[in-house]
Amino acid sequence: MTETTYREALRSALEDAMASDPTILLIGEEVGVYGGAYGVTKGLLDRFGPERVIDAPISEPAIVGAAVGAAMTGSRPVAELMYVDFAGLVMDQLGNQAAKSRYMFGGQIAVPMVLRTQGGTGRSAAAQHSQSLEGWFLHTPGLRLAMPATVNDAYHLLRAALVQPDPVVFIEHKGLYTLKGPLDRDRPDADWGRALVRRPGRDLTIVTYSRMLHESLAAAEALAAQGIEAEVIDLRCLNPLDEAVPVASLRRTGRAMVVSEGVMTGGVAAELSARLQELCFDQLEEPILRIAGEDIPIPVSPDLERAAIPSAGLIAEAGLHLMRREVAAWAR
Amino acid sequence: MTGPETAAAPDAVARNTAPLERYRIMRRIRSFEERVGEMFLRGESAGSMLHLSIGEEGVVGVTDAMQEGDSFTTHHRGHGVFLARGADPARMLAEIGGRESGYCRGKGGSMHIADRALGHLGANAIVGGGIPHVVGAGLSYRNQGAGQVSVAFFGDGAMQQGILYEAMNMAALWRLPVVFCCINNQYGMGTRIDRASASVDFAARAAAFGLAGISTDGADVEVVHAAAQDIFAGARAGRPGFIEVSAYRFHGHARMDKSPYRTPEEEAEGRRRDPIANARARLMAEGLADEAALDRLDAEATAEMDRALESAVQATMPPLHAMFEDVYDPETPAPEPLRRRLARILNA
Ligand SMILES: Cc1ncc(C[n+]2csc(CCOP(=O)(O)OP(=O)(O)O)c2C)c(N)n1
Ligand SMILES: [Mg+2]
Numbered sequence: 001m002t003e004t005t006y007r008e009a010l011r012s013a014l015e016d017a018m019a020s021d022p023t024i025l026l027i028g029e030e031v032g033v034y035g036g037a038y039g040v041t042k043g044l045l046d047r048f049g050p051e052r053v054i055d056a057p058i059s060e061p062a063i064v065g066a067a068v069g070a071a072m073t074g075s076r077p078v079a080e081l082m083y084v085d086f087a088g089l090v091m092d093q094l095g096n097q098a099a100k101s102r103y104m105f106g107g108q109i110a111v112p113m114v115l116r117t118q119g120g121t122g123r124s125a126a127a128q129h130s131q132s133l134e135g136w137f138l139h140t141p142g143l144r145l146a147m148p149a150t151v152n153d154a155y156h157l158l159r160a161a162l163v164q165p166d167p168v169v170f171i172e173h174k175g176l177y178t179l180k181g182p183l184d185r186d187r188p189d190a191d192w193g194r195a196l197v198r199r200p201g202r203d204l205t206i207v208t209y210s211r212m213l214h215e216s217l218a219a220a221e222a223l224a225a226q227g228i229e230a231e232v233i234d235l236r237c238l239n240p241l242d243e244a245v246p247v248a249s250l251r252r253t254g255r256a257m258v259v260s261e262g263v264m265t266g267g268v269a270a271e272l273s274a275r276l277q278e279l280c281f282d283q284l285e286e287p288i289l290r291i292a293g294e295d296i297p298i299p300v301s302p303d304l305e306r307a308a309i310p311s312a313g314l315i316a317e318a319g320l321h322l323m324r325r326e327v328a329a330w331a332r
Numbered sequence: 333m334t335g336p337e338t339a340a341a342p343d344a345v346a347r348n349t350a351p352l353e354r355y356r357i358m359r360r361i362r363s364f365e366e367r368v369g370e371m372f373l374r375g376e377s378a379g380s381m382l383h384l385s386i387g388e389e390g391v392v393g394v395t396d397a398m399q400e401g402d403s404f405t406t407h408h409r410g411h412g413v414f415l416a417r418g419a420d421p422a423r424m425l426a427e428i429g430g431r432e433s434g435y436c437r438g439k440g441g442s443m444h445i446a447d448r449a450l451g452h453l454g455a456n457a458i459v460g461g462g463i464p465h466v467v468g469a470g471l472s473y474r475n476q477g478a479g480q481v482s483v484a485f486f487g488d489g490a491m492q493q494g495i496l497y498e499a500m501n502m503a504a505l506w507r508l509p510v511v512f513c514c515i516n517n518q519y520g521m522g523t524r525i526d527r528a529s530a531s532v533d534f535a536a537r538a539a540a541f542g543l544a545g546i547s548t549d550g551a552d553v554e555v556v557h558a559a560a561q562d563i564f565a566g567a568r569a570g571r572p573g574f575i576e577v578s579a580y581r582f583h584g585h586a587r588m589d590k591s592p593y594r595t596p597e598e599e600a601e602g603r604r605r606d607p608i609a610n611a612r613a614r615l616m617a618e619g620l621a622d623e624a625a626l627d628r629l630d631a632e633a634t635a636e637m638d639r640a641l642e643s644a645v646q647a648t649m650p651p652l653h654a655m656f657e658d659v660y661d662p663e664t665p666a667p668e669p670l671r672r673r674l675a676r677i678l679n680a
Binding site: 308 | 378379380381430431438439440441442443444456457458459460461489490492493494520521522523527528529593649650652654655656659667668669670671672674675677678679
């Protein structure tokens with residue numbers, strides 16, 4: 001067990017995986033000499049050389065397309081998309097090619113690649129560099145989707161992604177790279193595809209993932225001070241999606257909030273809330289609340305940017321209202 | 333709002349004011365970008381994704397070949413181009429600081445400045461994202477017949493983006509009044525062009541699509557300008573063109589980048605390709621301005637940008653409710669704020 005950062009855990013996962021699997025290649029803009037726009041691939045060019053750590057021109061569709069072809073032919077490519085916002089450029093290669101090859105070709109041609117990328121707000125990076133687009137990938141059968149929230153998961157989910165038989169979209173959060181926490185290289189918190197209870201509680205279920213885990217935990221702390229015990233569940237992977245853990249929780253608590261940074265409409269929170277409602281209908285005491293990003297592009301001005309996504313304060317206020325009918329100022 | 337200031341023309345420049353004017357604009361761009369750096373250091377900018385165009389001022393040779401009514405899009409390093417097209421530096425800095433009085437009401441920031449009135453159809457943070465818009469603008473202008481040209485400004489990095497070639501082909505095929513301008517500062521982030529492209533003869537690529545293509549030395553604004561005038565004359569007559577302005581990016585990619593991938597020797601060499609120093613020397617050598625006159629212009633540029641920065645720093649931030657505005661047309665309902673929706677559910 002060591003104390004390290006989310007960034008360093010990701011780097012170690014790549015390094016350890018590349019050391020044990022010589023078929024792994026990294027392809028992306030600035031992954032080599034520069035060490036990654038957010039420093040995740042630092043040192044890997046020196047250790048593994050330019051045949052395996054490949055600096056690519058600014059040509060996202062071909063980067064991802066090349067990863068698809070490499071995956072079809074015995075390599076295990078990790079394509080890096082510097083910002084998830086550039087997904088628009090690569091959605092054909094990802095959604096029509098990587099995601100569908102196994103199916104269209106009758107199971108013959110698998111595409112075991114990883115697309116590493118990062119998203120989210122927090123840097124005043126404006127509307128084209130701050131989005132949470134996981135909903136786009138979730139809406140595409142054939143793609144796996146992992147979104148680590150902790151240091152240990154940064155390492156283990158990435159290691160697990162690198163042995164999946166199908167394409168994985170792996171979305172880091174730009175606001176988590178400096179997060180510190182324990183890393184146990186020998187022990188994942190849970191298996192790939194399993195959700196985890198990060199804080200137990202009997203009164204209210206909060207289902208979340210990625211950076212919103214930390215806002216949710218802070219909200220649970222605030223609620224605990226008021227005598228409300230919220231159970232906080234970290235999904236870790238959105239595909240495969242573990243319904244069992246949140247369903248078991250909601251059947252006990254009867255109340256749930258689904259928290260996500262991505263915009264509310266048509267998003268991940270909507271999907272989760274629909275599933276929980278279908279499976280827990282008889283136990284629901286209250287409507288399942290979606291606490292999600294506002295339905296707007298991300299503004300550059302720092303206060304507006306912060307207000308465009310959920311905060312611990314909002315989650316706690318909504319929880320208090322849900323539990324005790326204590327009306328928040330904004331609901332009056 | 334402070335507009336561009338006009339220097340009293342000294343006798344020595346009466347013969348030819350255009351090169352002196354280009355010098356003045358380049359000087360204003362540099363002073364402006366220095367203030368952007370200062371704004372960041374003072375913690376007054378919205379974030380650190382600020383891309384300075386210092387070293388690339390030779391692009392004024394291109395912007396000076398544009399006419400009123402022409403439109404353009406830029407990449408993320410577009411402050412200089414916009415300033416050269418008549419932008420108000422105080423409103424630009426206000427936008428860069430996320431202030432309400434900024435060009436885009438504090439919504440867009442440095443990488444998304446636009447101003448319809450001045451023909452700026454938008455700066456873009458997607459490499460290549462703004463390029464095809466000039467094809468569409470070219471269609472409008474061709475059909476409207478008002479003789480306007482639309483110009484895409486982008487970096488060398490965008491030369492590897494497929495959409496550029498789709499756009500070039502369409503512009504040539506449909507004979508549109510369009511100019512593609514590549515500001516080649518030798519780097520895309522930490523990648524020197526020869527590590528991004530096996531062939532760096534960019535003008536040849538344009539020629540292969542049937543465009544008039546030319547490569548110019550951005551260290552000499554007058555050379556750039558002469559070439560740009562030909563390219564624009566062609567574009568106005570339905571022969572779209574491509575012009576490369578070769579330059580050196582004096583500073584890091586954005587404010588957090590110290591360029592560890594470049595040697596000090598290379599940087600020193602690159603900074604010798606200084607379009608402002610060159611223009612200054614040429615103006616004096618040709619007797620178009622004396623040192624005192626140029627010093628005066630420099631001081632005026634500095635003072636103008638100092639004032640612009642102070643005004644931007646003092647400008648107010650947008651109110652929170654502004655974030656729901658401009659998603660759709662103001663005549664139609666804005667998105668419902670989450671809190672209002674939650675209140676509807678919880679109070680039901
Ligand atoms: C589609 C896309 N890919 C990658 C990036 C990240 N990025 C921002 S600027 C940049 C380098 C661009 O280089 P160039 O086009 O030469 O412009 P310069 O920064 O040198 O002015 C990169 C890779 C981006 N913003 N958009
Ligand atoms: Mg460049």
